[in-house]
Amino acid sequence: MMGTKPQQHAGASHGSMRSYVLGFILSVVLTLVPFGLVMYPELGLSQGTVLAAILGMALLQILVQLGFFLAYEHPFR
Amino acid sequence: MVGSQRPFLSAFFALVATHGLHVTFGLIWMVVLMLQIRQKGLTEKNGTRLLCLSLFWHFLDIIWICVFTVVYLMGVM
Numbered sequence: 001m002m003g004t005k006p007q008q009h010a011g012a013s014h015g016s017m018r019s020y021v022l023g024f025i026l027s028v029v030l031t032l033v034p035f036g037l038v039m040y041p042e043l044g045l046s047q048g049t050v051l052a053a054i055l056g057m058a059l060l061q062i063l064v065q066l067g068f069f070l071a072y073e074h075p076f077r
Numbered sequence: 078m079v080g081s082q083r084p085f086l087s088a089f090f091a092l093v094a095t096h097g098l099h100v101t102f103g104l105i106w107m108v109v110l111m112l113q114i115r116q117k118g119l120t121e122k123n124g125t126r127l128l129c130l131s132l133f134w135h136f137l138d139i140i141w142i143c144v145f146t147v148v149y150l151m152g153v154m
Contacts, residue, residue, distance in 0.1 A: 031145075038150045047154060058146040062139050073131045 023068025
């Protein structure tokens, strides 16, 4: 078949670059902080606190990735 | 499960290696798709493939959040 169909912008919005950058920064922070909390027990936080923090931040990061990345590529119409 | 026990080590290698294999496969898919789009343009077929890859890739990343949190971080707490 000759030629291609014109570009379809189905689902891609032009403001999404900012969404990806912000989502990326949030993901990095939500990864580094839990690693830091576990790697530096000298901070003096209790095990329970650290556990709650890393689980909470894992959940947050999942939501960030769903909202800032996946939602842009697969928007509900 | 403590980081020095056998079940942990089995889980670690199984999960991380399996995840790594999926990531590798996804990267190959990504490169091939990029070449296809460069060659044939963003056709409807390529658009569909891109959406499928995005679902695969983001799902993998979300699983990784869970793996590093439970296996890596909780494994050494």
